[in-house]
Amino acid sequence: xxxxxxxxxxxxREPGVVTLSLRVIGQILSxxxxxxxxVIVALILFVTLLAPHLAPYNPLAISVKDRLAGxxxxxxxxxxxxxxxxxxxxxxxxxxxxxxxxxxxxxxxAAAVPLGLIAGYGPRLLDSLMIxxxxxxxxxxxxxxxxxxxxxxxxGSGTVVLxxxxxxxxxxxxxxxxxxxxxxxxxxIKAQQAMDAGIARILFIHLLPNVIGPLLILACLDIxxxxxxxxxxxxxxxxxxxxxxxxxxxxxxxxxVIRNSPVPVIAGGVPLILATIGFTFLGEALxxxxxxxxxxxxxx
Amino acid sequence: MVSFLIRRFLLSCIILLVVANLLxxxxxxxxxxxxxxxxxxxxxxxxxxxxxxxxxLDRPLLEQMGLFLLRLAKGDLGTDVWSxxxxxxxxxxxxxxxxxxxxxSFLWAVLLGIVLGCVAVMQHGxxxxxxxxxxxxxxxxxxxxxxxxxxxxxxxVALHWLPAIGAGGxxxxxxxxxxxxxxxxxxxxxxxxxxxxxxxxxxxxxGEDYVRTLRAYGVNERRIVFSYALKQALLSVVSVLAIGFxxxxxxSVFAEIVFSRPGLGKLTYDAVISRxxxxxxxxxxxxxxxxxxxxxxxxxxxAVLDPRVRSAL
Numbered sequence: 001x002x003x004x005x006x007x008x009x010x011x012x013r014e015p016g017v018v019t020l021s022l023r024v025i026g027q028i029l030s031x032x033x034x035x036x037x038x039v040i041v042a043l044i045l046f047v048t049l050l051a052p053h054l055a056p057y058n059p060l061a062i063s064v065k066d067r068l069a070g071x072x073x074x075x076x077x078x079x080x081x082x083x084x085x086x087x088x089x090x091x092x093x094x095x096x097x098x099x100x101x102x103x104x105x106x107x108x109x110a111a112a113v114p115l116g117l118i119a120g121y122g123p124r125l126l127d128s129l130m131i132x133x134x135x136x137x138x139x140x141x142x143x144x145x146x147x148x149x150x151x152x153x154x155x156g157s158g159t160v161v162l163x164x165x166x167x168x169x170x171x172x173x174x175x176x177x178x179x180x181x182x183x184x185x186x187x188x189i190k191a192q193q194a195m196d197a198g199i200a201r202i203l204f205i206h207l208l209p210n211v212i213g214p215l216l217i218l219a220c221l222d223i224x225x226x227x228x229x230x231x232x233x234x235x236x237x238x239x240x241x242x243x244x245x246x247x248x249x250x251x252x253x254x255x256x257v258i259r260n261s262p263v264p265v266i267a268g269g270v271p272l273i274l275a276t277i278g279f280t281f282l283g284e285a286l287x288x289x290x291x292x293x294x295x296x297x298x299x300x
Numbered sequence: 301m302v303s304f305l306i307r308r309f310l311l312s313c314i315i316l317l318v319v320a321n322l323l324x325x326x327x328x329x330x331x332x333x334x335x336x337x338x339x340x341x342x343x344x345x346x347x348x349x350x351x352x353x354x355x356x357l358d359r360p361l362l363e364q365m366g367l368f369l370l371r372l373a374k375g376d377l378g379t380d381v382w383s384x385x386x387x388x389x390x391x392x393x394x395x396x397x398x399x400x401x402x403x404x405s406f407l408w409a410v411l412l413g414i415v416l417g418c419v420a421v422m423q424h425g426x427x428x429x430x431x432x433x434x435x436x437x438x439x440x441x442x443x444x445x446x447x448x449x450x451x452x453x454x455x456x457v458a459l460h461w462l463p464a465i466g467a468g469g470x471x472x473x474x475x476x477x478x479x480x481x482x483x484x485x486x487x488x489x490x491x492x493x494x495x496x497x498x499x500x501x502x503x504x505x506x507g508e509d510y511v512r513t514l515r516a517y518g519v520n521e522r523r524i525v526f527s528y529a530l531k532q533a534l535l536s537v538v539s540v541l542a543i544g545f546x547x548x549x550x551x552s553v554f555a556e557i558v559f560s561r562p563g564l565g566k567l568t569y570d571a572v573i574s575r576x577x578x579x580x581x582x583x584x585x586x587x588x589x590x591x592x593x594x595x596x597x598x599x600x601x602x603a604v605l606d607p608r609v610r611s612a613l
Contacts, residue, residue: 033434136318139588143550144568151572151580152326228443232554235445236569255449255558262453269446280441 027289034285040278044094051095055088059245068261078263080253086267089245094271096246101226104161105219108168115169116176117203121184134170142167146233155238163233164226175218179211217290221283224276231272247272308599312592319588323581324368328361339381340575347381354378377585378578387582390567398563401486401552404479409487410537413494417533420499422525432495439492445554448485452558455481465560482559486551497540501533535606539598549587
């Protein structure tokens with residue numbers, strides 16, 4: 001009886017997930033910003049999925065006699081200081097950038113959601129303690145945090161992912177916490193408490209779906225920062241291993257030979273610029289489409 | 301107001317304490333000998349022994365942390381494991397250079413950002429507004445080290461207009477010349493930030509009652525934009541500048557490395573490469589302390605500028 005009355009109005013109010021997503025995509029595509037972002041991101045995801053098939057050469061194949069060649073029909077973007085085909089490295093590098101970014105993002109969300117729920121729903125003291133730790137991490141400039149982690153753990157993909165997680169978790173967990181704090185006073189949660197629902201049920205079945213939307217917008221806006229962080233650490237020689245094709249590594253190699261050939265630096269930088277701009281545009285459009293309030297909060 | 305500032309100050313101190321302890325604990329959480337972790341495989345047994353003693357690693361954990369904090373309180377950040385110089389004096393040597401870079405970047409970026417923001421507001425809804433909005437987001441999104449590399453490529457390597465490396469000699473002109481490319485690199489993202497911020501704040505201000513009243517009194521529209529709405533916008537710029545200090549510093553790490561310019565960022569990077577943990581720890585602590593100082597300063601400045609904030613505290 002109780003269940004029926006609780007669920008009935010919900011079904012009338014909310015259109016299906018497919019209709020909603022189509023509406024959001026339509027809204028994003030209707031703005032120039034969103035359309036540009038969507039096209040770039042779709043292109044990047046396409047390259048990510050098909051990189052090995054699109055690359056004309058093996059991105060690791062060294063050919064010293066062709067080194068630092070300019071663009072030609074054989075090598076559209078020329079070659080780097082070891083004669084490796086830059087186009088192939090750029091294409092496969094897309095896959096590196098995306099796999100680091102999305103695995104780090106997934107881990108951050110997986111860590112931040114329970115932490116934020118606990119901080120928001122748990123006892124006051126625990127909440128204050130967690131906020132203090134989050135704030136401490138946020139007070140470290142991102143790159144400094146990265147450098148300190150690298151000096152202790154050594155460079156590598158795992159360290160890069162960890163640095164990104166350390167950077168993302170505090171702000172995501174704070175968002176989940178503040179949403180939880182305001183939601184837990186609402187009637188539908190009070191009703192669950194009155195019905196003696198378990199904490200896990202309240203947190204994951206009732207609070208989580210309401211928290212996830214704003215969190216995903218924030219995460220989408222962060223993707224370009226995350227890509228930059230990975231490429232930046234790789235550029236400094238502290239990220240993914242030097243032989244692995246990644247945009248940061250291409251830039252790092254190119255920086256060393258910048259006086260001999262501008263091609264590697266240009267080839268490594270353009271996809272990075274495109275990716276960061278694309279994801280930022282898409283994130284902004286997504287936010288405007290889904291939640292105009294978040295914009296205000298972020299500016300305030 | 302005073303009690304608010306004291307609270308903020310105390311909170312900042314506590315955060316700094318937590319950061320220091322986190323850094324210290326990180327050494328212990330990692331499996332293996334902490335001295336090898338901190339100094340790398342190249343270190344000699346004597347160096348490891350000295351480091352163990354310096355960090356107090358041969359004593360119980362709690363005592364170590366106590367000793368460590370005590371040294372910090374005295375302003376002793378430890379010594380460089382390779383050269384034996386005190387870390388604090390190394391930091392103080394390069395701090396003015398980074399500060400100069402930061403101020404130069406902020407100055408041009410804030411000025412241009414405010415101008416762009418004002419233009420966007422006056423052209424609200426027209427193509428110029430839209431274009432400025434688009435460029436601003438793009439400026440924010442583009443990684444600063446790519447901007448640095450491209451600027452180096454174009455202005456130093458190809459055109460030879462500006463020096464590619466260093467912080468300039470003793471004379472002011474060469475220092476200024478060496479400042480141009482790095483500060484351009486760091487500031488570009490800020491132009492975008494500031495212009496968006498100014499635009500949003502001014503549009504909000506234009507909708508307020510006092511602007512309606514000014515209009516009713518027949519005050520010139522230009523005057524409303526520049527002397528009333530802009531004032532409101534500047535407030536939000538001040539608060540964001542402090543919060544953005546971390547971003548600025550990240551930018552300066554890359555700018556200093558790309559342009560081989562001595563500074564806090566380059567010092568940290570070189571220390572990471574040579575596995576010099578005390579120096580890394582020192583610079584990380586100093587930067588997060590600077591960040592916290594900026595936050596408190598921003599609160600004070602906005603309280604001084606805005607009577608509404610002042611009375612709310």
